[in-house]
Each structure stands twice: as C-alpha cells, then as structure tokens.
Amino acid sequence: MVERGTVLGGRYALVAETGRDRAGVLWLAEDREAAGLRVVVRLPHPELLGDATYAAGLRREAGVLGALDHPNLARVHAVGEHEAAEESGEDGPSPRVVYLVTELVDGRRWDEVRRDDGGTLPAERALGLVAEALDGIAAAHERGIAHRGLTPSNLMLRADGRVAVTDVGVAPAVPRADRAAPAMTGHPGRVDLATARYLAPEQAEGRGSMPASDLYALGAVCHELLTGATPFTGSTPAEVMARLAAEPAPPLPTTFPEPVRAFLATALARRPEDRFPNAAAMAAAAREAAVGLPRRHRQPGPVARRRRMSLAMVAALAIVAITAALVVYAAAPSGEPEATAPEGVGASATAADGGGEREPDGERSELPSSTASDAEETTGLPGTPSSSATDGEQSPGDGDDEREPGGGEQSEEPGEGGGGAASGGGNGEDEPTSPPDDGEPGPPSDCGGDRWGQITSVADGLPIGLADENAEPGSALVMGGHSTYGWLRTDSYQDLDAFLVCDADGPALALDTSSRAILLPAEVGWELDDSAPSGAHYLRAFDQCLTNNGAGQQLTLGTCVPGDARQMWRLPA
Incomplete structure (x- = not known):
C-alpha cells in the first residue's frame, strides 16, 4: 500500500497527496538524495498500468523527456518501479507500482492567472503565454511525444514569469465509450468535464490523439483566456464531446482584432490538417498576431498608453x-x-x-x-x-x-x-x-x-x-x-x-x-x-x-x- 511516508525507490518520500486526475494520483514528495528537494510524484492508476501499451509508452516517453531540458517544460527527474510489499510486509506476490518523478513548479496554474486578472486576459498577454507553451510542446513533438491532455491545470506560469507545461505524455487515450457514457468522473482513464472542454474533435470521436490535438487544446485554452469560456460547454462530458464531434468551433466576437480571430479560427479548425502545420508555426503565428494590437488589447500593469x-x-x-x-x-x-x-x-x-x-x-x-x-x-x-x-x-x-x-x-x-x-x-x-x-x-x-x-x-x-x-x-x-x-x-x-x-x-x-x-x-x-x-x-x-x-x-x-x-x-x- 502506498501512503504518506512511503519511500519509493529508496529515495522519494511521499509527503502529501495533492490531487487526482484520469491518469492517476499526484503526491508531493521529498528527494532524500537531494537534500530534501520537493518534487512531484505521479502514481498512475493500476487499471492503466494493466494496459501494456500505456505502461510501455509511459516509460519510453518519460525517458525521452528526462533527457530534454527545455525552459517551457517541467523537468522529468525519474521513472521507476516500487514493490509495495517491501513496506507493508504482506505475503504473496509483491504488487509493483510504477511512478514518475517531475519538477515541482513554483508558480500558478493558468486558470488561477485568469481568475486573478479578473476572468480574462488582454490578447497580447494571452497570445504570449500560448506562444511560450507552444515552444515547449514543439520540443516534445520533435521527439515524437504528444501531450494528449492539455488544460489550464497543467499549464503553469512560474514565479519568474516563464511558462512551464507539466504532465507531458502521461494522459491516457480517450476511450471511445466516453462519447456516450452518462457519467465520466471517478473512473480511471475516463474524461471528466474539466478535461472534455479542451479535447480536439478527433479525440471526442474516439479517433485517437495526435500532435494536432495539442494545438487544438491550446486554441481552446487561448479562447478561454480571452473570453472567459471555452468554445464548447455543457453540463456533462458526454454533452460537450457530442458538440465537439458535430459542431464547428464558434468564432471570436468581432470586438477582437482580426489577426487574433484568424489565429483562433485556424487553431480550432475541425480537421487536423486545417490547423497550423506544427507547434512551432502556431507559436510564430501567435506572436505575429500580438504585434500592433490596439491599446485595449495590450497587457496591463505596465498599462499601455497613448503616445507613439x-x-x-x-x-x-x-x-x-x-x-x-x-x-x-x-x-x-x-x-x-x-x-x-x-x-x-x-x-x-x-x-x-x-x-x-x-x-x-x-x-x-x-x-x-x-x-x-x-x-x-x-x-x-x-x-x-x-x-x-x-x-x-x-x-x-x-x-x-x-x-x-x-x-x-x-x-x-x-x-x-x-x-x-x-x-x-x-x-x-x-x-x-x-x-x-x-x-x-x-x-x-x-x-x-x-x-x-x-x-x-x-x-x-x-x-x-x-x-x-x-x-x-x-x-x-x-x-x-x-x-x-x-x-x-x-x-x-x-x-x-x-x-x-x-x-x-x-x-x-x-x-x-x-x-x-x-x-x-x-x-x-x-x-x-x-x-x-x-x-x-x-x-x-x-x-x-x-x-x-x-x-x-x-x-x-x-x-x-x-x-x-x-x-x-x-x-x-
């Protein structure tokens, strides 16, 4: 049994559970070999580890990301296995627990940033954040790794002002059954409402994830940063995903500058081939759309003023x-x-x-x-x-x-x-x-x-x-x-x-x-x-x-x- 005080791999001491999602459980932990450095330990759901494809992919992608040092990606420190019976003393076969150790990012989630700024962000700031996130996603895509589950909860703004993307490569594929299931929460691998609102149409239709799915997700996040709402909403995950599979994304209101509206229209295209060709191209387009915005769309605090x-x-x-x-x-x-x-x-x-x-x-x-x-x-x-x-x-x-x-x-x-x-x-x-x-x-x-x-x-x-x-x-x-x-x-x-x-x-x-x-x-x-x-x-x-x-x-x-x-x-x- 894994609980507070459990030491994984003889090194990572679990301190407190900090959250759960469809991929597993998150723990705050201390690295005993690094002077008590605080880290995040992810323990995937046992049901997911029963899927040999998911378990093998998690190990492979963690190894690749561990060798990738990019300023806009949370660092992966280690991936390992732990025999739970080593500490429980139980008889019988020792259940093996796969764990992933990542950097503990000092900062705020993007949903917190948006809330702290009054519910929406100026276009210049929103596009700047999205461009930095895309820089990190581009680095992962170049190594054959898609995120598959981008939401504001795994997009962070560090205390020093830089963007960091967390949980790259850990999200499981979206089960086809989720499109019709009346209740999705509480089941490993299933999609909850908070996740469904950022899925791409191909994911909602059960056709799997691809790099272009990450671009759509960041388009949906950008839409929420600008307007306070995602392109598609609903009272249940099934309702949201049904709309995703059947409807085009609504355009931004005409109160937004045309370059910003065009950027979002491409990012939220229904067909993957109609979106930006890759994350690097989308990052460049975001920065270009932010150039020359009218005063009211510039980032505040410093406050944009009049003189030129x-x-x-x-x-x-x-x-x-x-x-x-x-x-x-x-x-x-x-x-x-x-x-x-x-x-x-x-x-x-x-x-x-x-x-x-x-x-x-x-x-x-x-x-x-x-x-x-x-x-x-x-x-x-x-x-x-x-x-x-x-x-x-x-x-x-x-x-x-x-x-x-x-x-x-x-x-x-x-x-x-x-x-x-x-x-x-x-x-x-x-x-x-x-x-x-x-x-x-x-x-x-x-x-x-x-x-x-x-x-x-x-x-x-x-x-x-x-x-x-x-x-x-x-x-x-x-x-x-x-x-x-x-x-x-x-x-x-x-x-x-x-x-x-x-x-x-x-x-x-x-x-x-x-x-x-x-x-x-x-x-x-x-x-x-x-x-x-x-x-x-x-x-x-x-x-x-x-x-x-x-x-x-x-x-x-x-x-x-x-x-x-x-x-x-x-x-x-």
Whole structure:
C-alpha cells in the first residue's frame, strides 16, 4: 500500500497527496538524495498500468523527456518501479507500482492567472503565454511525444514569469465509450468535464490523439483566456464531446482584432490538417498576431498608453546627425581630417567601451555606486564610491536643472569619469563628487524635458540603454547600452510613472511577452516603490521588479528581493 511516508525507490518520500486526475494520483514528495528537494510524484492508476501499451509508452516517453531540458517544460527527474510489499510486509506476490518523478513548479496554474486578472486576459498577454507553451510542446513533438491532455491545470506560469507545461505524455487515450457514457468522473482513464472542454474533435470521436490535438487544446485554452469560456460547454462530458464531434468551433466576437480571430479560427479548425502545420508555426503565428494590437488589447500593469514615436522621426534624427557630421568634416582644416559630431547629437558610447573595474555579471553590489548628481541623496550610503559614473559615461542627476546625456563627454581628469573608482568596495565615508558645471552639455538635440535624464542602476552605476543606436519600437534594452537619448519621466497616468526615450513623443520602457525589457510605441506606467535606501526606487510590474542582469544583458522582471541593489534604480527627478 502506498501512503504518506512511503519511500519509493529508496529515495522519494511521499509527503502529501495533492490531487487526482484520469491518469492517476499526484503526491508531493521529498528527494532524500537531494537534500530534501520537493518534487512531484505521479502514481498512475493500476487499471492503466494493466494496459501494456500505456505502461510501455509511459516509460519510453518519460525517458525521452528526462533527457530534454527545455525552459517551457517541467523537468522529468525519474521513472521507476516500487514493490509495495517491501513496506507493508504482506505475503504473496509483491504488487509493483510504477511512478514518475517531475519538477515541482513554483508558480500558478493558468486558470488561477485568469481568475486573478479578473476572468480574462488582454490578447497580447494571452497570445504570449500560448506562444511560450507552444515552444515547449514543439520540443516534445520533435521527439515524437504528444501531450494528449492539455488544460489550464497543467499549464503553469512560474514565479519568474516563464511558462512551464507539466504532465507531458502521461494522459491516457480517450476511450471511445466516453462519447456516450452518462457519467465520466471517478473512473480511471475516463474524461471528466474539466478535461472534455479542451479535447480536439478527433479525440471526442474516439479517433485517437495526435500532435494536432495539442494545438487544438491550446486554441481552446487561448479562447478561454480571452473570453472567459471555452468554445464548447455543457453540463456533462458526454454533452460537450457530442458538440465537439458535430459542431464547428464558434468564432471570436468581432470586438477582437482580426489577426487574433484568424489565429483562433485556424487553431480550432475541425480537421487536423486545417490547423497550423506544427507547434512551432502556431507559436510564430501567435506572436505575429500580438504585434500592433490596439491599446485595449495590450497587457496591463505596465498599462499601455497613448503616445507613439514616428519611425520617420527616428530616421530624421539620424539623418540630421550624419549631415551635421559631414558638414563639420568638410569645414575642417586640411591637416585635421577627423570630424566630430555636434554635442549631444549622435554621441553614443556604451558602458562596455570604458576602462576600469567592474563586478562580474550577476553579482550583487553590497556597496552600491551612485551618480555624481545624487550627491546630496547618497551621503552616508554604505560603500558609495566617489566616482560619479562608470566606464566613461556620466549620468544626469536626480534633481539638477541641467543634465548630461549618458553618452556625453568624459571627464577631463582621468579617473573622475571612468569606472576605476566604481568598485563598490568603499567604506561609506567617501564624499560624492559635485554636480556637473552649468557649462556641461544637456540633452541631445530634439531630446529633453523638465524631467529628462538617465535611469541608472544602484548596483553598478550603469544606465539603461538601447542594444543598438536605433530608438525604434521593439528594440531591446540592455544595461550600459546606447544611452545618448536618455529618458523623459512622466507621471500623467494616475500614480504610475512612464519613461519615454528622448522626449514626450518617444517609445516607452516596456516589456515583451517574456517579461524582457524593450521599447514599445506607447506610454507604459510603472509602479514606483520608494522603499529602497537613499532616494533609489524599485520599478514594479506584475508584482515583480525590473532587474539588472549585468553589463550588456537585457533587463527582465524578477521576483522582488528587498535590498537587492540590482533592482534599485536612480531616476530622473
């Protein structure tokens, strides 16, 4: 008998039963060989293990998945057999129990995510979640494994914002008898109402499962995320499955954008051959449908807003900078061929270009650095170095009337503007440097505003910049990137703040569907948490914090950790 306290394979101690489904029983367990690591143990129904085909398939697929390390699939740790009589002491043949050990995912089920967000999700977020799930399903399909039982209960959103698909390959085939059975629950292998609503027509008709069945299931899940209901409903599994076998899926309401409606129409096609050719193609289509959605269909919290930066404006700025440089070059004396761009225009320098020492990527700065113009705020901050910026870039202050762009001129004195003093190892007694003189250059041409400046990390003093010189929507934002344009801070949306590149018409600091920092052509509101020390702030969205992942690395959202300097930011005043 398997019960609490049973140790499977001499290693996995069962702690508590956590659920049952048509494939078996789920247990929370501790891995005694991994310092008590919490895992999930699945014990298939004995009736299913009597099916030699199912038992052999479970062992084969668990072995394949165990060797597959994909960020969107819950990891399979082991598959084994346990003789129950080893602990019960009963006479007679020892019943053998097959078990599957998988990762315990720290996160929320998708039905919980939808409920917590008020019953539905914006199209952008729903499509982003589905695309990530499809990435994991595509990896399983490539190895010949179909899920066969996708529902919101085995689709997880991890605490770090990534999607994880669980229970891949464990669901049994749908019995043909289920189409007419009046009661389905409580019988091993039978379909309950929660499962029936996500089945594909071919499964409801008893024709078996295939990779295309998983695509239909994710289409049904996406429909529910968007509307709050699955395409087919009913009071019993038999009623739902009868509708699946006889009716086409209803289209999305016309209030949804046409790309989203077309995506769902293909995903929920009755015939498998009319759906997307594979999971990878469906993932690409989901991401494409999410591009350029109207404001009300974008993901909230950051809250999508109104302003857009014309791509023509970006191009015009670049042309002005190049033309000005050519004019200066043409006017230069013959003995001085080198051209210089006008101050603040096209002057772009990455943090990686400068010298000096810096902490390795990923390490937290216990003694954070500050910008020069934060002098009054940072007095007394433990370990504040005297240098004002890192690697040859100076950052504008948090309260000065005139600020210097992140890519401006370096300090005239060696060491005052470089990274050599930004080691973070001071004793807290160094005095900060003075703010820049009134003669220092301000924002680049055509950029600026009353609250223009840089967003710099307390951990290493680096500014948030562009991965390349183009301030276009979709551009990645990295630590120490091209910071010439700077950021204009606004607070025009209730108590939220937004950060726009260059000026009030620039694209905004935002997030993609994988919670990575990018520019979007709309103003986005961030919640500012001023509980960080010495005037710094945490930037919050989705109850997570914007995180510095090291020089040259794209910023992401991460679990908020009080005191983590990588999540503390100095902002334009």
